[in-house]
Amino acid sequence: MPHYEFFCRDCKKFFDQILSLVDYEEGEVKCPHCDSTNIEQRWSAFSVITSKKSA
Numbered sequence: 001m002p003h004y005e006f007f008c009r010d011c012k013k014f015f016d017q018i019l020s021l022v023d024y025e026e027g028e029v030k031c032p033h034c035d036s037t038n039i040e041q042r043w044s045a046f047s048v049i050t051s052k053k054s055a
């Protein structure tokens with residue numbers, strides 16, 4: 001399941017949500033702390049860099 005990280009502009013807290021893409025695209029994301037929809041998405045720790053391989 002995709003995992004998204006969000007920031008609530010109202011209570012200034014970060015939270016994560018595990019959503020289907022449909023839920024995400026329909027904007028069904030609410031802050032679990034204050035129930036606000038005034039949030040922005042963060043893209044942190046999403047791409048894991050595996051550049052070095054020590055055989």
Ligand SMILES: [Zn+2]
Nearest residue numbers: 008011031034
């Ligand atoms: Zn909030």
